[in-house]
Amino acid sequence: DSGVTQTPKHLITATGQRVTLRCSPRSGDLSVYWYQQSLDQGLQFLIQYYNGEERAKGNILERFSAQQFPDLHSELNLSSLELGDSALYFCASSVDGRLAGNEQFFGPGTRLTVL
Amino acid sequence: AQRVTQPEKLLSVFKGAPVELKCNYSYSGSPELFWYVQYSRQRLQLLLRHISRESIKGFTADLNKGETSFHLKKPFAQEEDSAMYYCALKGNSNSGYALNFGKGTSLLVTP
Numbered sequence: 001d002s003g004v005t006q007t008p009k010h011l012i013t014a015t016g017q018r019v020t021l022r023c024s025p026r027s028g029d030l031s032v033y034w035y036q037q038s039l040d041q042g043l044q045f046l047i048q049y050y051n052g053e054e055r056a057k058g059n060i061l062e063r064f065s066a067q068q069f070p071d072l073h074s075e076l077n078l079s080s081l082e083l084g085d086s087a088l089y090f091c092a093s094s095v096d097g098r099l100a101g102n103e104q105f106f107g108p109g110t111r112l113t114v115l
Numbered sequence: 116a117q118r119v120t121q122p123e124k125l126l127s128v129f130k131g132a133p134v135e136l137k138c139n140y141s142y143s144g145s146p147e148l149f150w151y152v153q154y155s156r157q158r159l160q161l162l163l164r165h166i167s168r169e170s171i172k173g174f175t176a177d178l179n180k181g182e183t184s185f186h187l188k189k190p191f192a193q194e195e196d197s198a199m200y201y202c203a204l205k206g207n208s209n210s211g212y213a214l215n216f217g218k219g220t221s222l223l224v225t226p
Contacts, residue, residue: 004158031211031212033211033213033214035213035214035216042216042217042218042219043201043214043216043219044216045206045210045213045214045215048210048211048212048213050211055211056208056209056210056211056212056213058210058213090158090159092159092214097205097211097212097213098208098212100147100166101147101164101166101167102212103149103161103164104161104214105161106151106158106159106160107158108157108158109158
């Protein structure tokens with residue numbers, strides 16, 4: 001599959017725990033974006049990496065962090081989890097967001113449930 | 116401030132009827148807008164981008180800078196168009212060109 005992949009598909013954990021979500025971008029894409037989709041907040045941008053470096057932060061909590069590795073895959077780390085962190089987490093990739101009309105390709109998402 | 120507003124949470128139309136999903140934005144500068152679609156249990160997919168002025172699956176959208184709108188239209192809705200539609204505005208360099216999404220409109224096309 002040459003598209004964006006995310007693992008795991010589903011994650012169920014308890015409050016206070018820490019989890020890691022993984023994303024592999026499309027081949028050739030240097031930019032990775034993380035978004036959170038919840039019923040009350042909708043789709044919100046969390047953080048962006050470009051070729052291994054953090055480029056921009058959105059509404060990301062201090063308990064959350066991310067990184068992009070040399071092979072360009074990215075991980076989103078969520079710690080001290082709260083019930084309100086339950087959401088669908090999407091990863092998207094693009095060649096270069098600066099380019100006009102540049103499409104972001106989305107992964108299937110990871111559904112996180114915090115009990 | 117960059118903001119996208121989709122005023123309708125749910126839009127229900129009959130098959131063959133025209134459909135218009137509304138999107139308004141606020142942005143200081145030259146906006147770049149997209150429509151993404153999410154079919155049941157599937158990932159978000161790009162439907163349209165204003166810059167290419169294309170028609171996909173019979174859908175069109177025109178950027179109206181005077182009204183700050185980017186409404187999505189289709190003259191004859193089909194049942195397979197039932198999905199969640201998101202209007203998105205590309206941010207600037209400060210946001211890494213991330214997308215600002217509206218809350219989405221759920222389109223239901225009934226036979």
